[in-house]
Structures are given as structure tokens and as C-alpha cells.
């Protein structure tokens with residue numbers, strides 16, 4: 001049973017890749033791609049369309065408006081990815097396919113980056129190897145934008161999700177970054193919407209470790225706790241705040257989310273609004289907790305309980321030999337999940353790509369359920385793509401021939417019927433006309449006779 005399930009999974013994943021549908025023999029191997037970090041990505045959805053080559057091929061200036069083709073091929077280089085994709089969108093395309101200038105493997109963690117103007121782009125874009133790009137380009141150079149779409153390359157792309165019953169969502173956040181708070185704020189209504197679903201949320205904050213197990217005489221860095229095991233970037237340079245203030249705030253936010261996840265959203269909002277000086281994070285945090293009527297001591301207990309002496313395995317207040325269980329987990333996830341940069345979001349271990357918005361993340365979550373919950377019905381696409389394999393084309397021809405045959409048959413029967421019908425109706429009329437004509441003629445003859 002499990003083998004069958006596994007097989008089904010593998011097939012689904014393979015099918016969900018980028019594929020050339022027409023001409024069917026153009027590229028038969030796997031086309032790896034990575035998705036840009038900007039644009040609105042229709043997770044779990046499929047896009048099918050015909051393909052044009054950009055002119056100019058680097059896509060750095062205005063492009064000819066599309067005549068109904070959906071995808072456009074653009075070469076890498078000379079200007080930012082965002083510029084290229086924006087030009088493609090302005091020309092009416094629904095997807096930009098950017099070709100690399102080499103055949104380096106497409107790393108799953110590589111993403112075309114936002115140049116700061118990515119918010120202006122709404123279409124998705126993908127990045128492929130030079131080899132595949134050239135094969136598409138050579139074919140697409142045989143036709144022009146204004147040519148019939150029937151002659152163009154047709155491709156299908158499905159934006160991957162990993163489906164499961166329990167959805168794991170990892171939020172990568174940075175205490176000192178406004179963007180992190182914005183995403184949390186935007187996601188709150190969707191968090192509430194998904195409350196009845198099987199979700200596993202994990203917070204991972206931007207922390208790092210400078211600990212050296214070889215050098216026990218290492219000086220404690222002022223941006224670190226626990227002998228440099230857990231550190232954060234100095235938040236304000238030479239000013240008084242330190243990375244330690246940030247690390248302790250990470251612990252408070254992590255504990256709050258564990259104990260009162262729904263209150264955490266309100267806390268994040270207030271903390272972002274009120275607490276700007278890192279040296280005052282601790283005092284400011286207490287005020288916000290009071291304001292939201294969250295039991296401060298419970299949060300403190302959770303923080304205290306996370307420091308464990310590595311030899312005795314007991315809770316400890318002496319940080320010298322302490323390990324922090326919460327922060328260890330976050331460092332571990334950072335490593336294994338391949339998170340790059342903060343903020344970031346992983347849904348079922350796949351990095352969320354595209355514009356960071358609450359509804360975007362919700363869309364990806366929705367498409368990751370094995371059985372779509374009702375809350376998600378508007379976000380999920382059940383459409384199955386038509387597969388135009390050789391045998392199917394034969395099938396279509398046979399069906400079309402049948403349809404034409406029956407139409408012709410119907411037409412003949414109909415015509416026979418009309419003919420018979422009109423004969424029956426017109427015969428007496430014709431007879432009458434003929435007899436009138438004869439009478440008229442006879443009359444005329446008589447007249448003739450009379451005049452002459």
C-alpha cells in the first residue's frame with residue numbers, strides 16, 4: 001500500500017514539472033526551473049500557453065504586445081530580472097521564462113531576486129538552464145509574435161506544492177526587521193481561518209552561533225549568550241543595544257507563540273509599534289504583555305526552562321555550560337531547511353516564492369492540503385491539463401470524424417425532409433399557377449385574335 005502511495009507521489013511530482021506539450025519531441029528531459037522571489041505565484045495551479053521569443057532578446061526595453069501568446073522567453077543579463085518581467089507583463093504576457101547564460105544546475109534555493117521594485121510585478125517568472133532555453137529559442141525564432149498561435153510552442157507549467165494531511169509552516173523572522181512584522185500582521189486573519197485545520201507552525205528567528213568547541217577560553221561576545229552559542233547581529237552599531245537584547249526577545253516571542261499563539265499576533269503588532277530601542281526590549285516587552293493581559297510570569301518561566309545545563313541536563317541559570325533548547329531547535333531548522341534570508345516562509349519544506357503577502361502564503365497552504373478544506377475552496381484549482389500525446393491525437397481525429405459524419409448524415413436527412421415537405425406544400429400551388437397561366441395564355445390568345 002505504501003509503495004503504491006509513494007509511486008503516486010513521485011508521479012505527481014514529475015507531472016508537475018515544466019513541460020513542452022507541442023512540439024512533443026522538442027525537449028523530452030526534465031526541465032528544472034526556479035521561481036522568482038517576486039510576482040504573484042499561483043501555487044498549486046497550472047499555466048498552459050504558447051511561447052514567444054522576446055525582441056530585443058534581453059527584454060530590457062519595451063516588448064511587442066502579445067497576439068495571444070502567454071509565455072515569453074527572455075535572455076539573462078543587461079538589466080534586472082524585475083525589469084525584464086515587468087516589460088513582459090506590460091506586453092500582456094502571463095509568464096516570463098528567463099534563460100541562464102550557463103548550464104549550471106538550477107539550485108532549488110536559487111531565486112531571481114527582487115531589485116526593490118518587485119512589488120510592481122504581478123506575473124510569475126521562472127529561471128531555466130541555457131541548454132533548455134536555447135532549444136526553445138531556436139524553435140521560437142522560426143515564427144513571429146504576430147503569427148498564428150497554432151504554430152507556436154506550447155508549454156505547461158505547474159507551480160509545485162508538497163501535499164500532506166498536516167501542513168508544516170515555518171516562519172523565518174527577524175526581530176529587528178519591519179518586513180517580518182508586516183507578514184505576521186497580514187497572515188493573522190488567515191491563521192484564524194485555518195484554526196480548525198491540522199497545522200504545524202514553527203518560528204525560526206534570525207540568530208546564529210559563534211561557539212567554538214575547540215577554544216574554551218573564547219571571550220563572550222556582547223552580541224551573544226551562552227558562550228557565543230546564540231548570537232544576533234548588533235542591532236544599532238556603536239550604540240548601546242546588543243545582539244543579546246535581540247536573542248532574549250527571540251526567546252520571549254518564541255515562548256509566547258508556544259503558549260498563546262493567537263495573542264502572539266497582537267503582541268507582534270504592538271511590539272513593532274512601541275519597542276524600537278533594543279536596550280529597552282525587555283522592559284518594553286513587559287509593558288506590551290501587560291497591555292494585552294498575557295501572564296508575564298508564564299512567559300518568563302518558559303524562557304527560564306529553556307536553559308539546560310549540558311552536563312546535568314537540569315534547568316540552569318548559569319549560562320556558562322547552558323544549552324538553550326528553543327534556540328538549538330531554531331538553529332537546527334535553519335540548517336536543515338535551507339532557509340536563506342529573513343523573512344522567509346516554508347510550507348511543507350518548500351520555500352515560499354513570490355511577493356510576500358498573507359493571501360499568497362495562504363494560497364500555498366491551501367494548495368498543500370491533500371483534501372481541500374472549505375476555507376480554501378476559492379484558492380484551489382482542480383483543473384486537469386489536457387495531455388496531447390500521440391495516441392490522444394488519434395483519438396481526437398476519430399471523434400472529430402465521427403462528429404462530422406453524423407452532422408453530414410443529419411444534414412442529408414434534414415434536406416430530404418425539407419424537399420419532401422416543400423413538394424407536398426407546393427404541388428397544388430404549382431398546379432394552380434400552371435392552370436392560371438394556361439388560362440391567361442388562352443385569354444391572351446383570344447385577345448390576340450381579337451386585336452388582329
Ligand SMILES: *[C@@H]1O[C@H](CO)[C@@H](O)[C@H](O)[C@H]1NC(C)=O
Nearest residue numbers: 166168169170200201202333
Ligand atoms: C512540526 O514541525 C517541526 C519543525 O518542522 C517538527 O520538528 C515537528 O516534529 C512537527 N510536529 C508535528 C506534530 O508534526
Ligand SMILES: *[C@@H]1O[C@H](CO)[C@@H](O)[C@H](O)[C@H]1NC(C)=O
Nearest residue numbers: 311316317318319320321322
Ligand atoms: C557558572 O558555571 C561555571 C562553570 O561551571 C562556573 O565556573 C561559574 O562560577 C558559574 N557562575 C556562577 C555565577 O555561578
